[in-house]
Amino acid sequence: MGEIVEDSLVASLKGGFIVSCQALEEEPLYGAEVMAAMAAAAEEGGAVAIRANTPVDIASIKRKCKLPVIGLFKKNYPGSEVYITPTMREIREIAEAGADLLAFDATRQPRPNGETLEAFVAAIRRAYPRLRLVADVSTFEEGVAAMALGIDLVSTTLSGYTPYSPQQERPDIALVARLAELGRTPVLAEGRIWTPEECVACLRSGAHAVVVGTAITRPQEITKRFVRAIRGALQADRA
Template identity: 60%
Template sequence: MNPLLQNLEGGLIVSCQALEDEPLYGSAIMGKMAIAAREGGAVGIRANTPADIKAIKQAIDLPVIGLYKKNYQDSEIYITPTIKEVAEVVEAGADIVAFDATDRVRPGGQLLDDFVEEIRIRFPSVLLMADISTTEEGLHAVGLGCDLISTTLAGYTPYTEHITTFDKTLLTVLVEKTGCPIIAEGRVNTPELAAECIREGAFAVVVGSAITRPQEITKQFAKEIGKTSVNN
């Protein structure tokens, strides 16, 4: 196994991301967030945008899974959708490149198989993480030779929007049917669930909002307190 992947096995990867409309937006802040995650025991970081990736790589020495969210008018895919974003993520210093590997039309009508082949030709040494939403997509990504498969998009594609909690079945089926490292990601919102994912065979677990989006964490507390106030 690749030594870098060995460092991730059985551990917690923290997704340090903030969009432009969020209070913690900014590369300097994400760098600090990554330091905090490392001090808390994270074994890796997942980060969005070249700027944030660079800032985090300068701040800590943990492996960084890089992606670049970009919107294109001719496609629903926005997680590292084209080779242009891949190149920028690699140049920023990401150790692993994450991209949308779902069964949807890519920008410019490019097929997923051709996209992965293009990455392999241009960046033969980069490790690839395929973000998928179904078992079939996961198996296809394994067949394409992706190094890691992540359940990131379960519940976030039009054909899986009925899924509103972490998809344990998707995880267990992919672990059973593949020999590929499967990453548990998407609505892993408690320490207990994260630990359960590892017990079920997840190679590692990615947690984002439950750790790095204080506005969302605050909403949960405020909502529960609000219920108590109404009842009283």
């Protein structure tokens, strides 16, 4: 196993907990000030970084919170399923908003305008050589390909969100372990992590840090889980 060489920012995340503060336009907590308050609460709770969507939210969070921000910008383009920071336009906007790290879709799905992942990463490096890059992947092969491009961090964010990756309710800890075993690039565990126990399991499997969003910052989804559990228990009691 090779030795991972880390810079100071990447090293500062090691063994830490990252909170994803995101809300879509149709959700009750949508709004930059709300997300900034979420980020401040996460900082107070001991998070080591924030993951945030849109330039407006990133800028607001940077004003209120001292933690490094993993920035992304979700956009849909015709003919492509890639939506997490899909083009250089989104990269530029989140970089200018103050993101410390740039997260983007690094899956093998077709990119907007037929651009290759290799060309996209090269363009980012030319424009923003000092910013760290986070590759969101869905499979082991995608993670390996991202590592070959010299990405700073590989995240399992999209496992289960591409049609060819494992469709499961629990976090893809096996993917975390396989990528971490390579010893090449630090791995972020993200996706369907609901409990502290699952966080610890990810870290023990080799994750550099763990990212959790919905279980903390989307109360409507948290409420749904409680409601489903209650209804299921009541139905079972009546049976």
